[in-house]
Amino acid sequence: MFGIETLSGNAQAAALVGVVLVEAMVLYVGYGALTAALGPSVRKAIGGE
Amino acid sequence: MSVFELFGMSAGMLALFVAFGVLIGVLFGFFGMGGSFLVTPALLVMGYPSRVAVGSGLAFVFGTSVIATLKHRDLGQVDYKLGISMIIGTTVGLEVGKEIVLYLEELGLAGNIISVTYVLLLGGIGLFVTYEALKGGNGGGVSHDVDGDADIDADDIPELAKKIQSYSLPPMITLRGGVKVSLWMILLVAFATGLLSGFLGVGGGFIRMPALFYLIGVPVPIAVGTDLFEIMFSGGIGSFLYAQSGGVDLSIVAPLLAGSALGARVGSAATSIVDEDEIKIYFGLMLLLGALAVAVRQAGNYLGMGVLDYVSLALILGSALMVSGAVLYSAVKSMRAPSAAGSSTAD
Structure with a gap:
């Protein structure tokens, strides 16, 4: 996946950890933006306001 | 029947992993633990080889802890000085824990001793936390909405911690929180928890956070935020080591992480609004059920009864569902009773 198979040994291992790290950062930023956009309305809905 | 496939996996499996990720994310974000403890046994029961179950579990823990640490950092709940001291210890x-395992393996005793220790430790911590929660009052409870830089009340510090301090x-x-403690005590506690997690082969959040x-x-x-900071390093190193031998499967890690990122956001946000004493009892029960699940799986292996693996998995998933449900409910x-909380006199 993502061409990682073409690498070997330590490079492949580092690339896999790197992909997980990048995915985590992207998800953090992505969900952060989503929370900022939808957070107040969700809070209002849950809070019953 | 048309089956949508991504990463070589059916849409149903992807949805299952994402949903499982959300569940774990809530627990991880709230308690700073629960990753490898839940994922690895689930993957093993699903038929993945242990190398892949452990390696992918570690990679997932790494990704989740990166996200949760970033979130806790935003809330001012990571003590870097403590985190780095803990990493060293x-x-x-x-290393010492791993050496003990290798020695026990030579003697052919490793498997049984590790399982018994795991059950006793998980059960012991579970009993202790449940007892403290049931005792209530000043049983060591600290409000979750504490300001990271504010000094904490002396009554909130457990007796044993006061002695160590x-x-x-x-x-x-x-x-952070105005706690003053000898560096040697931190290193000693870190060494002891590291030894246990090396010996048991787990991330160790359930040992370190308490x-x-x-x-x-x-x-x-701050204990949760700092623990996550440390797990980020141990998870990263661990997943690299397993990835070297092909133990990290991205088709498992990617959907789990997508779900848990959402759950962790909810879980760590809940730490600022939920009274920790309310949840502590569920946390204790989850550890007790976790201990029971490991005992059941071990008994299944011993008796050659595969069905007990499923009972063990049901116990783990059931307890995780119960605790994350309690966090969300609280x-x-x-959130629905802000005026009642505002008029409360005691906290």
Whole structure:
């Protein structure tokens, strides 16, 4: 996946950890933006306001 | 029947992994633990080889802890000084723990001793936390909405932590929340928890988080944030080591992480609005059920009864569902009653 198979040994291992790290950062930023956009309305809905 | 496939996996499996990720994310974000403890056994029961179950579990823990640490950092709940000191002590402890395992393996005793220790430790911590929660009142509870920089009330520090803090062996370091403790005590606690996690082959969040609170007296939110910071390093190194031998499967890790990122956001946000005492009893029960699940799986292996693997998995998933449900329920309850909380006199 993502061409990682073409690498070997330590490079492949580092690339896999790197992909997980990048995915985590992207998800953090992505969900952060989503929370900022939808957070107040969700809070209002849950809070019953 | 048309089946949508991504990463070589059916849409149903992807949805299952994402949903499982959300569940774990809530627990991880709230308690700073619960990753490898839940994922690895689930993958094993699903038929993945142990190398892949452990390696992918570690990679997932790494990704989730990166996200949760970033979130806790935003809330001012990570003590870097404590985190780095803990990493040093834990790393030495991990090495010693691993050596003990290798020695026991030579003697052919490793499997049984590790399982029994795991059950006793998980059960012991579960009993202790449940007992403290049932005792209530001043049973060591610290409100989750503590300000990271504010000094904590002396009544909120457990007795054992007060004793450990009283040893003024230089160098003394001041932690967030105004806690002053000898660096040697931190290294000692970190070494002991590292030794246990190296010996048991687990991330160790369920050992370290209570240790930071009960032994060092760090307020719970900072104990959680700092524990996650440390897990980020141990998870990263662990997944790299397993990835070298093909133990990390991205088709498992990617959807789990997508779900848990959402769950962790909800879980760590809940730490600021939910009273930790309310949840502590569920946390204790989850550890007890976890201990029971490991015991059942071990009994299944011993008796050659594969069905007990499923009972073990059901116990783990059931307890995780119960606790994450309790966190979400308490969070929603707190949000729906802001005026009642505002007029409360005691906290």
